[in-house]
Amino acid sequence: MIENDRFLRACRREPVDYTPVWMMRQAGRYMAEYRALREKHTLIELCKTPELALQVTLQPLRLGMDAAILFADILLPLEPMGAPFEFAKGEGPVIHKPVRSKADVDALRVIEPHEGLGYVLEAIKLIKKEIKIPLIGFAGAPFTLASYLVEGGKSKAFETTKKMMYGEPEVWSTLMGKLAEVVRRYLHAQIDAGADAVQLFDSWVGNLDVDDYREFVQPHVSGILKDIEKRGVPVIHFGTSTHHLLEVQREAGGTVLGLDWRTPIEEGWKRVGHDRAIQGNLDPTVLFAPREVAVKHAKRVLDAAGNRPGHIFNLGHGILPGTPVETVQAVVEAVHEHSRR
Amino acid sequence: MIENDRFLRACRREPVDYTPVWMMRQAGRYMAEYRALREKHTLIELCKTPELALQVTLQPLRLGMDAAILFADILLPLEPMGAPFEFAKGEGPVIHKPVRSKADVDALRVIEPHEGLGYVLEAIKLIKKEIKIPLIGFAGAPFTLASYLVEGGKSKAFETTKKMMYGEPEVWSTLMGKLAEVVRRYLHAQIDAGADAVQLFDSWVGNLDVDDYREFVQPHVSGILKDIEKRGVPVIHFGTSTHHLLEVQREAGGTVLGLDWRTPIEEGWKRVGHDRAIQGNLDPTVLFAPREVAVKHAKRVLDAAGNRPGHIFNLGHGILPGTPVETVQAVVEAVHEHSRR
Numbered sequence: 001m002i003e004n005d006r007f008l009r010a011c012r013r014e015p016v017d018y019t020p021v022w023m024m025r026q027a028g029r030y031m032a033e034y035r036a037l038r039e040k041h042t043l044i045e046l047c048k049t050p051e052l053a054l055q056v057t058l059q060p061l062r063l064g065m066d067a068a069i070l071f072a073d074i075l076l077p078l079e080p081m082g083a084p085f086e087f088a089k090g091e092g093p094v095i096h097k098p099v100r101s102k103a104d105v106d107a108l109r110v111i112e113p114h115e116g117l118g119y120v121l122e123a124i125k126l127i128k129k130e131i132k133i134p135l136i137g138f139a140g141a142p143f144t145l146a147s148y149l150v151e152g153g154k155s156k157a158f159e160t161t162k163k164m165m166y167g168e169p170e171v172w173s174t175l176m177g178k179l180a181e182v183v184r185r186y187l188h189a190q191i192d193a194g195a196d197a198v199q200l201f202d203s204w205v206g207n208l209d210v211d212d213y214r215e216f217v218q219p220h221v222s223g224i225l226k227d228i229e230k231r232g233v234p235v236i237h238f239g240t241s242t243h244h245l246l247e248v249q250r251e252a253g254g255t256v257l258g259l260d261w262r263t264p265i266e267e268g269w270k271r272v273g274h275d276r277a278i279q280g281n282l283d284p285t286v287l288f289a290p291r292e293v294a295v296k297h298a299k300r301v302l303d304a305a306g307n308r309p310g311h312i313f314n315l316g317h318g319i320l321p322g323t324p325v326e327t328v329q330a331v332v333e334a335v336h337e338h339s340r341r
Numbered sequence: 342m343i344e345n346d347r348f349l350r351a352c353r354r355e356p357v358d359y360t361p362v363w364m365m366r367q368a369g370r371y372m373a374e375y376r377a378l379r380e381k382h383t384l385i386e387l388c389k390t391p392e393l394a395l396q397v398t399l400q401p402l403r404l405g406m407d408a409a410i411l412f413a414d415i416l417l418p419l420e421p422m423g424a425p426f427e428f429a430k431g432e433g434p435v436i437h438k439p440v441r442s443k444a445d446v447d448a449l450r451v452i453e454p455h456e457g458l459g460y461v462l463e464a465i466k467l468i469k470k471e472i473k474i475p476l477i478g479f480a481g482a483p484f485t486l487a488s489y490l491v492e493g494g495k496s497k498a499f500e501t502t503k504k505m506m507y508g509e510p511e512v513w514s515t516l517m518g519k520l521a522e523v524v525r526r527y528l529h530a531q532i533d534a535g536a537d538a539v540q541l542f543d544s545w546v547g548n549l550d551v552d553d554y555r556e557f558v559q560p561h562v563s564g565i566l567k568d569i570e571k572r573g574v575p576v577i578h579f580g581t582s583t584h585h586l587l588e589v590q591r592e593a594g595g596t597v598l599g600l601d602w603r604t605p606i607e608e609g610w611k612r613v614g615h616d617r618a619i620q621g622n623l624d625p626t627v628l629f630a631p632r633e634v635a636v637k638h639a640k641r642v643l644d645a646a647g648n649r650p651g652h653i654f655n656l657g658h659g660i661l662p663g664t665p666v667e668t669v670q671a672v673v674e675a676v677h678e679h680s681r682r
Binding site for chain 1: 582
C-alpha cells in the first residue's frame with residue numbers, strides 16, 4: 001500500500017503539499033551500508049539475488065526519499081540476449097564479445113523477461129511488500145545499451161557505435177529494433193510485477209546531434225515510451241547533456257522529462273512543454289560543497305521550478321561515490337521544507 | 342610569408358574563394374608518420390624538442406589543410422608553474438601533486454613564458470620559416486587547466502574541482518587568476534614568436550551551467566580573450582558540449598567561436614551573432630564512416646553555414662586515433678570543392 005504518493009502525483013502534474021524527491025543512484029557507494037554489502041558480494045550478485053537487491057533498495061529510504069528505485073543495472077538484459085559481460089575492477093563493464101557485424105546482431109536473442117531476468121521481477125515483488133512509497137522500475141534505452149554492446153564497454157566518443165550507425169544503417173536499425181523490443185517487454189514485466197513508474201535511461205544519447213537522433217534513435221525510443229504510457233503508468237525519459245535535444249526527446253515521449261543541470265529548469269520546462277512533468281536538476285557535484293551551499297543550490301532549483309505542479313526533485317545525474325550522506329539528507333529535508341505549499 | 346591566407350580572412354569574416362579547413366589534432370596518432378615518431382619519442386619529448394615539434398606540425402599539411410597548428414600540449418605550462426605531470430600509459434595525464442588547498446594554490450608560480458616554455462616559442466619560430474599558411478598557437482583555458490590540476494588528471498564529473506569552486510570560492514578565484522595570467526602571457530609570447538592566430542581550448546567547460554560559468558569562469562576567460570584581441574590577432578574560443586553556454590561564451594569574447602556538432606551551425610551562428618566568425622562542426626566520429634558518407638556530412642555542414650563569410654571548417658573536437666587518413670583527405674578536398682564560390 002502506497003501511503004506517500006507525492007511522487008506519482010507529481011508525475012501526473014497533480015498538486016502536492018511539497019515537492020517529492022528521489023535521487024538517481026540513491027542506493028550506492030556513497031552509503032556505508034552499501035559498501036559493507038559490496039565487501040561480501042559483487043555488484044552482479046546484489047542484482048541477481050532478490051533478497052540482496054531488496055536490502056540495497058531499502059537502504060537510502062531512511063534519508064527521506066519519496067520514491068524507491070529498484071536496485072539493478074541497465075546492462076542486465078544483455079546477458080540473456082547473448083552478450084555476457086562483467087564489471088572489471090575500476091574499468092566499468094566489459095562485454096566479452098562486442099557486437100559489431102550483421103552476424104553479431106542477428107545472433108542477439110529477443111528474449112522474454114522471464115527468460116533470464118526473472119530475478120529482477122522477483123526483487124520487485126519483494127520490495128513492493130516492504131515499502132509504502134512508489135517503486136520506480138527502469139531500463140537502459142536502446143542507444144545507450146547499443147553503445148555498450150558495440151564498443152564493448154564504456155566509451156567517450158562512441159566511434160565504433162557511430163561507425164555502424166553511419167556506415168551500416170540497416171544493421172544499426174536491426175540492433176536498435178531488437179534492443180527496443182526487449183526493453184519494451186522488460187518494462188511491461190516490471191510493471192506487471194509491481195513497479196509504479198518506470199524510467200528509461202538514455203544516459204549517453206546527448207552525444208548525438210538532432211538529425212542523427214531523429215533518424216537513428218527516435219523511432220525506437222518512441223515505440224517504447226508510447227507503448228508503456230498506454231498503460232497509464234508514468235514513464236520518465238532521462239538523458240544527460242541533452243540541452244540540444246529536448247524538443248526531439250519530447251516528441252519521442254515520456255510522462256516526465258529528465259533535465260540535467262546544464263539546462264535551467266524554467267527554460268527546459270518551457271521547451272519540453274508544461275503539459276509534461278519534469279525531473280531534476282541539481283548538479284550531483286554540488287553535494288560535495290559545504291552543506292549550506294548545497295542546500296542553497298537545491299532551493300535555487302525549487303525556486304526556478306516555482307512550485308508549479310509536475311516537478312520531481314532529483315539530481316541531474318547519479319549520486320557520485322564519495323558524496324557525504326549527511327549532505328544528501330540535508331538536501332532532502334531542505335527540499336521538503338522549502339517547497340511546502 | 343603566408344601565401345594562403347584564407348584561414349585568416351575567414352577569422353575576420355572577409356570573403357574567401359573557398360572555405361578554409363583545418364582539424365583539431367590534425368597532427369596525431371591517426372597518421373602513420375606520427376606513430377613512427379612516437380615509437381622513438383614520448384609525447385613530451387616531441388613537445389620539448391623544437392625540431393621534432395616542427396616535424397609533427399608539418400606532417401598533416403600534405404592533406405591540404407589551410408592552417409597549421411603548433412604541436413604542443415595544453416598542460417605544458419603546469420610544469421614550470423610548479424605542478425609537474427606525466428602521461429601515464431593509457432591513462433592520460435597524471436599530475437603528481439594535485440592542487441587542492443589554499444597552500445597548494447599559493448605555491449603555484451605565475452611564470453613568464455620564457456621561464457620553462459622557451460621550447461614552445463622556439464618551435465613556433467622554426468615552423469614559421471617552413472610554412473606558407475597561417476600558424477595557430479594555443480593554450481588551455483583556466484577552467485580546463487584547473488580541472489586537471491585539482492583532479493590530478495582527467496575527470497568525468499569534476500567533483501573535486503567543483504568542491505573547491507563551490508566550497509572555497511576565494512581559493513578558486515586565486516587559482517583561476519593565476520592560470521589566466523600565465524595563459525595571457527603565454528599567448529602573447531606565442532604571437533610575439535610568430536603565431537598568426539591563437540585558440541583558447543576550454544574543452545571541459547561545457548560541464549558547468551550558465552550561472553556557474555558567469556560566476557566562476559567568465560571573468561578569467563574574458564580577461565585573456567579581450568586582452569589578446571587588442572593586438573588584432575584572431576582568437577578562437579573553443580569548448581565542447583557548450584550548447585547551453587553559447588551566449589555567455591560570446592560575452593566572454595573571441596574573434597571566432599567554436600561550435601561542436603551538437604549545435605546546428607545555423608542556430609549556433611545566430612546565437613553567437615553574425616558579427617563573429619565560427620569554427621566547426623563535423624562530428625569527428627563521422628570520419629569512421631565510409632568515405633562518401635563522411636563527405637556527405639561535411640557538405641551538410643557547409644550548406645548549413647551557407648557560404649556566409651566567416652566560417653572555418655573544422656571538426657567539433659579533435660581527430661580520434663584510428664581515423665582513416667584517406668577519409669580526412671577526402672573531406673578536406675570536398676570542403677574546398679563544395680564551398681568554392
